[in-house]
Structure formats: structure tokens, C-alpha cells
Amino acid sequence: MPKITFPRMGESYRAFKMLLNDMGNEVVVPSRPGKHTLNLGVKYAPEFACFPLKILLGTYLETAQAGADTIITTGGVGPCRAGLYAQLHHKILQDLGYEMKMIVFEPPRLHPLNFIHNIRALNKARLSIRSIIAHIKRAWRKVKALDNVEKLSHVIRPREITRRSTTRVYRQALNWIDEAYTINQIEEAEASALTALNKIPQDPTREVLKVGIVGEIYVLLEPASNLEIEETLGNLGVEVERSMFLTGWTRDNAWKETTEGITVKDAAAPYIPELLGGHGRDSIGNTVLYARRGFDGVIQLAPFTCIPEIVARTILPRVSREHNIPFLTFFLDEQTGKAGMTTRLEAFVDLLRRRKQIPQII
Amino acid sequence: MNVKVGIPSALLYFLYFPMWQTFFKELGGVQVITSGKTTKEILDDGVREATADACVPVKLFYGHVLALKDRVDYLFIPRVVCLNCKTVYCPKFLGLPDMIRHSLAGLPPIIDTRMDSRQGYISILKAYCEIGRYFNAGRKTVWKACWKARHVLKRFNNLMQKGLSLPEAMAGLHKPYQEESRATEPSLLFAVLGYPYAIYDSFISAGLLEKLRHLGVRVITTENFHPRLLARQKNCNLSKRLFWTLSDLALKAAHLVFKQGQVDGVIHLTAFGCGPDSVLNKFIELEAKNHRHIPFMTLTIDEHSGEAGITTRLEAFVDMVRRRKEAVHA
Numbered sequence: 001m002p003k004i005t006f007p008r009m010g011e012s013y014r015a016f017k018m019l020l021n022d023m024g025n026e027v028v029v030p031s032r033p034g035k036h037t038l039n040l041g042v043k044y045a046p047e048f049a050c051f052p053l054k055i056l057l058g059t060y061l062e063t064a065q066a067g068a069d070t071i072i073t074t075g076g077v078g079p080c081r082a083g084l085y086a087q088l089h090h091k092i093l094q095d096l097g098y099e100m101k102m103i104v105f106e107p108p109r110l111h112p113l114n115f116i117h118n119i120r121a122l123n124k125a126r127l128s129i130r131s132i133i134a135h136i137k138r139a140w141r142k143v144k145a146l147d148n149v150e151k152l153s154h155v156i157r158p159r160e161i162t163r164r165s166t167t168r169v170y171r172q173a174l175n176w177i178d179e180a181y182t183i184n185q186i187e188e189a190e191a192s193a194l195t196a197l198n199k200i201p202q203d204p205t206r207e208v209l210k211v212g213i214v215g216e217i218y219v220l221l222e223p224a225s226n227l228e229i230e231e232t233l234g235n236l237g238v239e240v241e242r243s244m245f246l247t248g249w250t251r252d253n254a255w256k257e258t259t260e261g262i263t264v265k266d267a268a269a270p271y272i273p274e275l276l277g278g279h280g281r282d283s284i285g286n287t288v289l290y291a292r293r294g295f296d297g298v299i300q301l302a303p304f305t306c307i308p309e310i311v312a313r314t315i316l317p318r319v320s321r322e323h324n325i326p327f328l329t330f331f332l333d334e335q336t337g338k339a340g341m342t343t344r345l346e347a348f349v350d351l352l353r354r355r356k357q358i359p360q361i362i
Numbered sequence: 363m364n365v366k367v368g369i370p371s372a373l374l375y376f377l378y379f380p381m382w383q384t385f386f387k388e389l390g391g392v393q394v395i396t397s398g399k400t401t402k403e404i405l406d407d408g409v410r411e412a413t414a415d416a417c418v419p420v421k422l423f424y425g426h427v428l429a430l431k432d433r434v435d436y437l438f439i440p441r442v443v444c445l446n447c448k449t450v451y452c453p454k455f456l457g458l459p460d461m462i463r464h465s466l467a468g469l470p471p472i473i474d475t476r477m478d479s480r481q482g483y484i485s486i487l488k489a490y491c492e493i494g495r496y497f498n499a500g501r502k503t504v505w506k507a508c509w510k511a512r513h514v515l516k517r518f519n520n521l522m523q524k525g526l527s528l529p530e531a532m533a534g535l536h537k538p539y540q541e542e543s544r545a546t547e548p549s550l551l552f553a554v555l556g557y558p559y560a561i562y563d564s565f566i567s568a569g570l571l572e573k574l575r576h577l578g579v580r581v582i583t584t585e586n587f588h589p590r591l592l593a594r595q596k597n598c599n600l601s602k603r604l605f606w607t608l609s610d611l612a613l614k615a616a617h618l619v620f621k622q623g624q625v626d627g628v629i630h631l632t633a634f635g636c637g638p639d640s641v642l643n644k645f646i647e648l649e650a651k652n653h654r655h656i657p658f659m660t661l662t663i664d665e666h667s668g669e670a671g672i673t674t675r676l677e678a679f680v681d682m683v684r685r686r687k688e689a690v691h692a
Contacts, residue, residue, distance in 0.1 A: 046640040046641070046643060046644040047640070048634070048635055048636060048637070048639065048640035049640040049641070049644075050637075050640075053640075075602070077605070078450060078605025078606070079450045079451075079452070079453045079456065079605050079606065080453070081605070081637055081638060081640070081641050083602070083605060084602065084604065084605065084641050087600050087601060087602055088641055088644060088645070091644070091645065091648050092644065092648075095648055095651070104601075271460060271464060272457060272460050273460075274441060274443070274456050274457065274460070274476070275456075276453040276456050276457050277453050277456075277605075278453070280453070280457065304415070304635075305415070305635045305636075305637055305640065306637070307452065307453040307454055307637040307638075308453050308457075310413055310415045310416055310454070311453060311454060311457035311460070311461055313413050313415065314412070314413045314416070314457075314461040314464065314465050315457075315460055315461065315464040315465070317464075317465070318464040318465065331415060
């Protein structure tokens with residue numbers, strides 16, 4: 001039986017593991033990317049490839065050593081190079097002597113046959129179409145539950161009275177959702193997770209800043225790649241709103257655009273009227289929207305050498321001036337250290353706080 | 363009326379300048395001004411103004427725009443998305459007018475017409491009509507200008523396919539073509555792969571082509587191949603073609619030279635931090651591994667490239683190739 005693995009992006013792996021198991025596959029769950037993963041990736045990936053490629057290559061090599069022989073990943077139609085990463089990974093793995101099968105999911109809107117073909121290849125349990133749809137719905141519900149719980153944790157963390165209490169409850173809640181199987185159980189787990197988070201003792205008088213996070217999807221969704229920036233900010237008393245979650249992004253890109261997606265596009269139109277691939281235009285659009293909603297600042301996260309984000313970074317100073325919102329950019333790569341990042345974040349948060357106290361100066 | 367249109371001598375200038383020049387000339391009363399060859403000042407200006415993370419060619423483009431901006435009435439920076447109905451240009455090209463407009467101050471109006479051939483057969487013609495409107499040129503004038511410009515582009519490409527290098531072709535565009543007689547026949551033939559805006563900008567490539575000529579090496583580049591020969595490479599054993607026009611061509615050229623096996627060495631010139639090249643370079647490198655009898659070298663350039671460093675690497679590479687060739691023939 002083939003052993004299947006897939007890229008790890010935040011906590012979503014819990015839902016994918018369930019879905020693949022339901023369809024009768026054996027799954028090798030990728031471990032959280034760590035130092036060892038990165039070293040492997042950096043060693044064999046091209047020097048200027050972006051950070052996600054290096055982490056994923058490291059993850060694939062680790063899972064290959066653990067016995068995985070099939071990789072499920074996503075494709076793309078450009079102009080972002082992530083659309084070619086499946087091919088590049090395949091060639092590099094081949095060159096290193098790992099014969100792995102790649103199952104690449106292209107956007108189903110443009111390649112419906114590819115989608116059906118891939119689902120059939122993964123359907124080891126020979127399920128009927130109806131039960132496949134039911135399984136996908138259940139997995140989707142799980143991803144949604146995971147996203148909702150994470151969203152709430154970002155709101156609670158800056159207001160918690162005991163440090164790390166949110167993180168502790170959040171970790172527990174993840175396990176509840178992980179163990180839930182039927183739709184009812186998932187909904188129940190989600191509800192109790194939300195209640196547990198809301199029950200954490202909070203300080204209502206604390207002045208909490210609001211910061212939006214924009215940027216490239218992988219470094220936004222995988223805490224190991226952005227050095228848990230949300231947690232760091234939460235501990236500094238900042239409520240974080242991330243512009244991208246897996247559910248929202250998938251809805252926008254899998255079938256048709258949602259109203260939220262179109263709003264972002266419209267907000268970015270005066271600055272970037274063209275789709276640049278990746279999330280360059282979303283970064284600009286979301287910054288504009290955060291400014292309109294009265295956020296205190298925006299943080300852009302991007303992998304080093306990411307082209308769309310470089311274009312966005314070039315235009316952000318103008319957006320920042322015209323909409324009066326401070327921003328800070330992090331280009332992340334294997335050299336980024338947590339201490340340096342924390343120092344920069346502390347300085348940024350201090351500036352935001354002072355700016356809020358004396359708004360007339362700025 | 364005499365309007366001055368500025369075309370920065372960077373990026374797509376190297377591939378389309380003859381065409382654009384003819385087009386504007388045919389519109390009547392439009393004078394084309396370029397920023398000329400790259401100099402130290404242009405590079406320094408560009409490095410100062412552009413984002414630190416941009417690649418050198420884009421930084422150079424900034425420098426060229428700065429060198430032009432006070433001398434012209436319009437800046438011609440079209441948003442070239444796709445010209446062959448299949449592949450697009452690098453995301454930085456797609457966002458080029460936006461990057462320039464939102465990060466430089468005191469610019470003349472920018473002509474940033476969108477060119478995307480995927481939107482129908484005549485969309486490019488429509489784009490040129492839109493450009494014509496800036497100069498009150500009627501549709502007929504624009505069509506005529508397009509027709510002439512197309513012919514010039516064709517001749518330009520033909521000259522390069524006959525073996526002229528890009529600057530030679532640009533200079534010899536309006537002269538009858540004559541077979542060049544070389545005094546001493548170079549002993550080695552190299553393929554230099556990469557993007558024309560890096561290879562043919564002799565300042566930023568640190569005179570790569572001249573240096574190779576001095577070392578007795580004849581050079582062919584992607585532009586010297588007939589597009590049909592390149593198209594025959596299909597997707598180069600990948601399940602998907604590269605998304606970016608110039609990278610796609612470079613990969614096809616790489617496969618072609620490795621398959622033909624007539625060259626003595628292959629050099630891939632890439633700019634530091636180039637996004638598409640990170641993918642392209644690995645693919646070329648892996649392909650080179652299948653053809654071990656043709657040496658392959660990657661040369662990375664950036665704004666700090668020292669001339670001496672590049673010279674040393676080139677000399678070493680050429681010496682190695684030459685010695686290898688002698689040993690094989692002996």
C-alpha cells in the first residue's frame with residue numbers, strides 16, 4: 001500500500017490526515033518543520049528558491065526517510081513559481097535517489113479532469129462518489145473549526161492575565177478537534193474549544209493594539225516558518241488579525257471568487273491593477289482594508305526573493321503614507337533568528353503604542 | 363508638435379527597442395529618447411531608489427528611468443503580460459509600471475498600456491491603438507506604424523538568427539546584411555544562457571561577452587536560435603512548461619544545445635535573487651548532469667560584482683574547457 005504524505009501548513013494537517021485515512025490510505029504525517037528539516041532543505045534546494053520550497057523539500061526528505069512514497073501537493077498556473085515546485089521537488093528528489101510519486105492538484109476550476117483523476121487515484125477504499133463528498137465535507141468542516149479556534153486565540157491572547165494560558169488551552173482544544181470524527185462531534189469540539197478560550201481570565205482594562213498580518217500564504221499559515229509571530233505579538237499585547245486562512249483562500253481559488261476576495265482586489269486596484277501571482281495584490285488590498293478599519297499597523301511577511309511580495313513591498317510605503325498606517329516587512333529565510341525578530345517587533349509595537357497616545361503629532 | 367518619449371534602456375528594451383522605435387517614428391512628430399548605456403551613476407541611482415530585495419536588472423531599470431525622467435514628456439513602460447498567448451513575463455515585469463509610479467517622485471506621465479495576447483488575437487493591436495491615442499494618432503496611422511514596426515522586429519530577429527549578436531543586429535538593422543569574415547576563427551563555442559537584459563548590458567554583466575571574445579570563444583545566446591527549433595523542445599521533459607517567457611526560452615535553448623552537443627561549454631548568467639532563475643537554474647543544472655561531456659557553469663551577478671572576480675572565473679572555466687578539448691582530441 002502506498003504511504004502518502006503532504007505539505008504541512010499550520011494545523012490543517014489534522015483534517016487532511018482524517019480525509020486520507022477515510023479514503024483508505026496510509027498516511028505519513030510530516031513532523032513540525034524544525035532545524036533538521038531546514039538544514040536538509042537548504043542543502044539540496046536552489047540557493048535563491050523561496051523559503052517554502054526549502055522547508056517543503058526538507059519535509060519531503062524527512063518523510064521519505066520515514067517510508068513515504070507518494071506526495072500530494074498543489075500546483076498552480078503562474079506567474080508565481082510555487083506552481084512549478086511540484087516538478088522541481090520531483091526532479092531534486094529523483095536526483096537524490098528518491099523515487100516518489102507526485103499527485104499534483106491543479107486549480108479545479110481550470111483543470112476539472114485533473115481533480116477527478118487525482119481523487120480516483122487516492123480512493124483506495126473504493127468509496128462511492130457520495131461518500132467521498134461526505135468525507136470531503138467533514139474534513140472541510142474540521143479545517144473550518146481549526147481556523148475558527150485559531151482566530152479566537154489571536155483575540156484572547158493579548159488580553160490573558162496569566163501568560164501562556166491561551167496557548168495552553170489552544171493546544172488542548174486542538175486535540176479535542178483532532179479526536180472528533182463525525183460532523184456533530186466536530187461542531188461540539190469546536191463549540192467547547194471556543195467556550196474554553198472565552199473562559200480564560202482576561203484583563204478588560206488593558207489597552208490592546210490591533211495589527212493586521214499580510215503576505216505570502218505559506219509563511220502566514222505555518223508558524224514554524226514565521227517563528228510564531230502571532231504568539232510573540234499576542235504576548236506583547238497585540239491583537240492579530242491574519243489576512244489569510246486556509247478556508248478563505250481555498251474558497252477564493254478553488255471554484256469561484258468570494259465577495260471578500262473581490263473587495264480585496266478592488267482595494268488594491270489603484271496600486272496594482274494586475275494579478276502578479278502569489279499574494280502581492282492581496283497584501284496591498286488587505287493593507288488598505290486594515291487601514292480603513294482603523295487598525296494600528298500592518299506587518300508584511302514574505303519569503304526572501306518572493307517576487308510578488310517584493311513588488312508589493314515597493315508599493316507599500318506609498319499605501320502607508322496615503323492611508324496613514326505604519327507597516328513593517330519581514331523577509332524570512334533560514335537566517336532569520338527569533339531574537340532579532342522579537343526586537344524588531346517590540347520596537348514596532350512601542351512605536352504604535354506611542355503613536356496611539358499622541359496622535360496629533362503624527 | 364514634437365513630443366519626446368523616453369524608453370529606458372533596460373529589461374525589454376533589448377528585445378523590442380527596434381520595434382518600438384519604428385512604431386513611434388511612424389506615428390509622426392514623436393521623438394524617441396533612450397537613456398543610453400548603463401553607467402556607474404545609473405546603477406548607483408537605481409540601487410538607492412529600488413527596494414533592496416529587487417534583482418539588479420530591476421534596480422538598473424530604476425536608474426535608467428531616473429536618468430530619463432527630466433528630459434522627456436512621456437515615459438514608455440508598457441505592462442507586458444503575455445505576447446505569445448502561452449507564457450507570461452516575470453511578475454516584476456507585470457508590476458513594473460506600478461513599482462515605478464509608486465516609488466519615484468516627479469515623473470512625467472507613464473504610458474503603461476497593458477499588452478496581453480491571451481485576450482484575443484487583436485488585443486496587441488488594440489494596445490498599440492491605445493498608445494497612439496496619447497499622440498492623437500488615428501487608427502490608420504497606428505496600423506501602418508504597427509505593420510512597419512513588425513517588419514523591423516522580424517528583420518532584427520532574422521539578423522540574430524543568422525548569428526549576429528544582439529548589439530550587432532541592433533546596429534546593422536538598416537544596413538544590408540553581409541557575411542562577416544573573421545580574422546581568426548575562434549577555437550571554442552560557448553552557449554551563454556540567461557536573459558538578454560543581463561547578458562547584453564555589458565556594464566552589469568561585467569563585459570562577459572567581450573571577455574569571452576578576448577579569450578577566443580565564440581558565443582551563441584538564446585536569441586540566435588530559431589523559435590521553431592526551440593518550440594520543438596516541447597516542455598523539456600516536464601509535465602508543465604515554465605510560466606515565464608524568457609525562462610521558458612532559456613530552458614528550451616539549454617535542452618537544445620545539450621542535445622545538439624556542438625558547444626564546448628554552457629554558461630548560465632543569473633542575477634542575484636532572481637526568482638524565476640532559482641527554478642530555471644536547477645532544471646538546467648540537472649539537465650547538464652545528463653550530459654557530462656559539456657561543462658556547465660553558473661555565473662551570478664549583482665550590483666557588487668567585481669570585474670576581477672568574474673574575469674578569474676571565466677579564465678579558469680575557459681582554460682579548463684580548452685584543456686579538456688585538447689585532451690579528448692589528442
